[in-house]
Amino acid sequence: MLPAKQGLYDPQYEHDNCGAGFICSLQGKKTNDIIHKALDILDKLEHRGAVSADGKTGDGAGILIEIPHDFLVTQCNFKLPELHQYAVGMVFLPKKENQRSYCIGVLENEIQKQGLEVLGWRKIPVNPDVVGAIAAQTEPHIMQVFVGRGSDTLSDHQFNIKLFIARKIAEHTIFSSKLSEASYFYLPSLSTHTLIYKGLLIPEDIKGYYQDLKDPAVVTRLALVHQRFSTNTFPTWDLAQPFRYMCHNGEINTFRGNLSRMEAREELLENDLFGPEIKKILPVILSGKSDSASMDMVVEILLATGRSLPEVMMMLVPEAWEKHASMDEDKKAFYQYNACIMEPWDGPASIPFTDGKYIGALLDRNGLRPSRYSVTKDGYVVMSSETGVLDILPENIEKHGRLEPGKMFLVDMDEGRIIEDEEIKKEITTKRPYKKWLDKNLLPLKNIPYTGNKTPVEEEDFETRMRIFGYTQEDLKTIITPMSVEGKEAIGSMGTDTPLAVLSDRPQLLYNYFKQLFAQVTNPPLDGIREEIVTDTSLSIGSDYNLFDITADHAKKLSIQNPVISNEDLDKIKFIENDDFKSTTVSTLYETQSGLNGLEQALEEMIQEVEKAIEQGANIIILSDRGVSPSMAPIPMLLATSHTHHAFKRSKQRSKFGILIESAEPREPHHFSLLFGYGASAINPYMVNEIIVHQTEQGTISLDADKAIENFNKAIAKGIVKVMNKIGISTLHSYRGAQIYEALGLSKNLIDRFFSNTATRIEGIGLYEIEKEISKRHTKAYIHESKLGLPLEIGGDYRWRRDGEAHVVNPSTITTLQQAVRQNKPESYETFSKLINDQNEKLMTLRGLFEFSSFDPIPIDQVEPWTEIVKRFKTGAMSLGSISQEAHENLAIAMNRIGGKSNSGEGGEDPKRFQPDQDGNLRNSAIKQVASGRFGVSSHYLSSAKEIQIKMAQGAKPGEGGQLPGPKVNPYIASVRNSTPYVGLISPPPHHDIYSIEDLAQLIYDLKNANREARVNVKLVSEVGVGTIAAGVAKAKADVILISGFDGGTGASPLTSLKHAGLPWELGIAEAQQTLVLNDLRSRIVLECDGQMKTGRDVAIACLLGAEEFGFSTAPLIASGCIMMRACHLNTCPVGIATQDPESRKNFKGKPEHVINYMYFVAEELRQIMAELGFRTMNEMVGQSQKLNMKKALDHYKAQGINLSKILYKPEVPPQVKEYNTQTQDHQLENVLDFDILSQAHPALYRKEKQHLEYRIKNTNRTVGAILSNEISKIHGAGGLPEHTLSLKFTGTAGQSFGGFATHGLFMKVEGTVNDYFGKGLSGATLVAQVPEKSTFIPHENIIVGNVALYGATQGEAYINGIAGERFCVRNSGAKAVVEGIGDHGCEYMTGGIAVILGDFGRNFAAGMSGGIAYLHSEDGTFDEKKFNLEMVELEDLQDSDRTTIQGLLQNHVDYTKSPKARSILKNWPESSRNFIKVMPTDYKRALELLAKQELEKTV
């Protein structure tokens, strides 16, 4: 029912995110009211959902209730058995009657075949009028079917299985029937306990549509509700949630891998209850369904195996048990055993689930979705993404709780009680002897005895082999050596400017044709360094077993800690002598003389050999490229691996063995992660090992060879974690086989044959060209004679060399550009642009493959003037810190002069620059960036912006964070970043307030509140699916969407990220344009593009593909004097640009005129092109891709297979659908509570008079305080008002971002509860959250503030009379806070301020904390050290000054909140002060001492 694939739009890249919740009665009271309350919950979560362009069609919503037996009895004209003795199916059917009756027939037939009885059908009364226009097109005919047991002897379990089989077979039969409306057929539920009403509706219309729900006789003890926010703009009826057993808020990042592994498991399914029918129910997961729908289908089959629902949930979404220091043995064993069966379904996930008997919810290991619950004294449990969704009197609250990472919350409906996580899990984990099973069967690699058997030494000489596998000196020096010395990947800077692999003249490794995908917006990338406790790289290898047999067999696995293994470890496995394991080595070489035929034949034979081996009982297949010779060349290992993986999946034998790799090829993290991603389970990089040994012998590496190899393997493991983290995956176990890559430059044939299900959008080379590349390398390796050149080529990928890979930025282009702008010489610019454009055309970039066509010339003076055009130009986000003050201000002055925009980058800005200086130059950056570090992001900073940019990802390193090392943080940088000089700063990979699309919508809303005049810009990086993400972002109400190319620059990035993550902007901008136009969302937003854009031609192409604003970074830097040292990360930039060294900065010679001249030249070149094509204005030009053609004369052998038609595709839409920005977004700020306050607060705001005001507050009152603060900042500047000038008291539940960017002078108190992002970006105000006086619960045992409180706070104070959720004070750089308990990852990345924590705290406290101080209190003064992340902090005893500080803060806390806890601590102060511990960052301490010393020196 989704629109077909067209152009670059592909429905499979839709994403889901949602609001979800449930309510149930502990006392088992069945009421109709519960349904209404549950639907109310959805109403209150409406801001978490989205609406399509028609304003009416939601992304889908639904409700699950118990079977309303008494009601149904009255509605059916046939007799129903007792409740639970029959099943009710909710059935979506085709609209057309003939097709409908066919479907009914099939379903009835299958039910009967199972020996069950069809009791009858009931047409559901619905009101189609409430359905939106888009949804109406696909509205199904909905009926209920009633199924009886048919026999009395059937157990419940047997009955369920028969229902399951009947439904599955009916589904398969109908879907394969070719009926035109086959896809209408769907059973939302078929159960003896529960019933689901759902559809493509907005929540408020659910009961309007389903008449049943309005009937007071429809009663239930529980109700589970859900509404979708999908980036998807073509939602469907069947994908509305809840599903049969669960619903899901979040995204399963590992989905592709889970799917593939599930298929493999199906090979082995066998069960007596199913009998031979079992093959008919396959595949378990229907294709084309969402991640959540698929997960539900897996839950179903696992339930059929006899596992309980909580057990199934634990299997699918395990806690982070691998590195859990204090988890009990049985639980660990349960998880480890189940890890042998099932990889985690990983990603942000809050999963409410129910089978009618249990209702509960579970949170992912990272705790990336909010889940709050309240238990009332009158016996209700309410759980949802936000607190305050139902009005409950404070005195009725028994407990406020939250789901913690990896934890489960469960209600036993029959017993009428909440079962604690520990109790549920204890019961489940002790049911079977998991530990014993593991001890007996699991074989850790280190336990395999070394037999001394060795792989024979290679005959071919070392250097020849290096040449065959394409090694260069750069590989040795730049890639391998740093890893083996440092144990981590080398860093580089600036963007990549070499040709795409498919356009390169040099033979490329197959790996280079794949780009890593990464998370942006719909789910967060992770931080495997700071949050190591949730990551894991261990893998287990061996045969799989039948899911239905829960026996010791599953544990027969070889387990490997770091699956990058040494030669010795490989030999152990090669020559293993063990009954459970047998390995066979299969060669991956082919005869070069036979060319393509030889390669094809070898691929074929390889499969035959593996087949033979598994027949003979091998369960470990080692693919090996050892033994190359003049006649035998290696098949690319990635090809061999993926081929084996897919071939055996197709032949349904994949579960029988694991793949090990023995290869000379892999040397970069990208190579390894690709091999794992396409099915490998362990890799032995023997050539690298040899190289390292050689290097140590030569003295190039002055380490012991074993140590150096260990370092290298460690570095690779870290690199792989980074690659996984980019897409939000925590464990290699789930990453394996997940294929999270996009191919760039490979033909569809090749992909379908060897890498099926990988996106490849411009096609490209096939097996023939791959063979040609191998043979080119192979031949050259042999004819090479060292005396004629170097034994190993230099390389030139990272640093330009004449004979190395081509670079767009090279001596000639740099020189001509600099001459042009310095001497204002148009001829030089012409030479420059010709060089660049020719180079492009010489096949370095995709845009080089285009030529302009359909000329329709007009006189150039009719084209809009350059002064208009440059207003659409921007310079890129480069922070002060990454570049020098001189260079930063130079860009700002230049762009302000011509009416373009410069970008602050992620580093704050000196408020002095917000006003013109004495010379009349305005140094204010028009664009203020908000990135994950939130450095210097305050109310005043945001108020100074014309545009606020949310950096979701950066082209050079999408999905990664950044780091500014301490030495670069000089006092000036520190002051604008609001941090301590010389303390290193970390930008986390994710924004901790954006784990999903609705969170982004919230941040956009926050920023819009913080500055209503500024446009909000969301920066994305090109990758497959970026179009649907852009559609989601447009629905989240961004004003501007920037699509960056992968090749953008950076001040520092791991080398492999520079090259291998993200895609060219040509693909991204075209996909975004097409998708936005298809959905009529294009006119609402401005589309911007950047990424190595340099000439007017580049701009023209971007514009024709859909962009209307344009960013430049590298070129204006070169214009300012940059000579591409690529040493930005070293602080040694000799021309004073990317350095903070005062001496080097003196060398900066750039002038604003240089940048202006450059912009002028580009605009003029663009005007020429516009004149030729016949465009008077740029608006006319946007998206007119028919003016582009693919170059005809492509004589490049590799480029010939490229097909750009998808990029040039123009969707057919009605004329009223606009292709460029014509309107502004409706941000719906008119209902913001701040406006009420503003209307009353004049005396305080304007006259600084003290005022006190009181308001009611609801969870839908979001971002309270930001507009007020914006007004204060505009009037009074950064200092705001005197403290406590305006005192505000709110009663109720505060919505998200309460006190966001609240500035000096505000005192804001909530009596009640508060949602997520409390005090986000706090800029000086005092915030208080107090338990209502009428509440009777103990504050420090209850959660009253949500997750991620005080994120990026820069100044101010906060007092919290209860527990706050996960990631408290993350990236706090100056606020002081008192709280009575917190969740995991407390004070993460904190750089300043003080946190006093009076109660319990979660795991991983102080990870990445480089500054500020935390004081923790416990009743007995002892603390579990394992809960701290001690990488950057030390635990200390208090000094007197600390005691004074704490005492003062606690006194405030008592004054503001009446906290009993704080009061009792203060009462026994001398004694209780001993029960504090001080958490002090090592860096911070050092910096404070240094500063004190400097201060002292000043005074002397």
Place this chain on the structure above:
Amino acid sequence: MGKIKGFMEYDRMKEPVIDPKKRVKNYNEFTLAPKTEELQEQGARCMDCGVPFCHSGCPLGNLIPDFNDEVYKNEWERALTILHSTNNFPEFTGRLCPAPCEEACVLGIVNPPVSIELIEKYIVERGFNEGWIQPEPPETRTGKTVAIVGSGPAGLAAAQQLNRAGHTVTVFERDNKIGGLLRYGIPDFKMEKKVIDRRLEILEAEGIQFQCNVEIGKTITAEALENEYDAVVLATGATIKRQMPIPGADLEGVVQAMDFLPHNNKAVDGQHDRDAKFLAKDRNVVVIGGGDTGSDCIGTSNRHGAKSVTNFEILPKPADSRTEEHPWPYWPFKLKTSSSHEEGSHREWSILTKEFIGDEKGHVKGLKTVEVQWKKIPGERPQLIEKEDSEKEWPCDLALLALGFTGPEKSLPEQFGLTFDERGNIKGENDYQTNKKSIFTAGDCRRGQSLIVWAISEGREAAHQVDSYLMGTSTLPQKNKAGDLVAV
């Protein structure tokens, strides 16, 4: 690579030399070898640029950052391999090249550039001293024969490359010894001839045959050569000297520098005594021409014991440092003071010689000059304007004309039936291949008078083309010409 902050720690080092007063007493090289550690420090100054302009500025495409790094790390043998991979004769360029690489060095934007040439020279010297430079004859011979006409740096480079590709190479030289300008154009104090001999030994051991005193076109006819060899490379240089057609040019004592210098070199070599007409001792010497050859004449005259040495240059005195007209990284026209100038000379700029004045014996005794100005009209060649009332007379007993060369001699190419380009050079239809498929051209005779480093580059590139012509394909290295730093 390299030492990250090396360029901030160490200053540029100039090669130490013997005091001018002492060194003019003989014809030996006068440089002194720096200490190894000093050279390592110089290597450490290299910044390992993302875009190494030096590597682009070097016509050979020397892998400068790469060998700098090896020197810094004290890995001299590896440095030598890298250096030799693009340059057959670093000992020549290390002494004689004006080092456009150093002008293009990125460090040069803000500080004195890396001493690239110094490092180059001592890498190769270390190589010879350690015995790392050994003949590497080809393992197999192709059976193809190649004749190379001319034994200057272009011819020798082509010879070595082609020989290593397995062809049988014969080098023909019309003079009595191998080396062309290297041997008889360059004075010994800039490069002692044993430096050439040392390299020739290697070349001979690798199997290259040398035939001196054979002038193609005379000793052997062009036709015979063409018939006998599978391919011919003409590397005959640009040997036609620019004349000075003014009154008195035929007087005794008005001597072409390229007669004066070879005569002296042969004398130093002990081949003959110095002829009085080429002797500067106790004479007032005027060297006309301010280029490198002029400098060599100055140095030689001082070593003869000249009474005075004056140097005329028709162009105005250049600025001391780079001007905007010649921005980094291009070759700057700035004031260069050569080692010969340091040894004592008087320099005059913007001066034009109008007439040589003879004495009664028909020997020059003075010359008349005027001051000149250059008038620049955009888009046209600059015009020379004589200043009124600026005539001056200079005493002069020996006038040395160092005015450069106008192009290759025509007779031999004509015998082969080759075509010329508009500047009178032998035309390579397809770069190095002439209008006759088996005849190739390289060096100054193809591109006009130029630097040694260009000559070697030409020889290497031509060798690749010859090899391709002979074998269908070639594995001989070829530089990526797109990398050449070209001024616009």
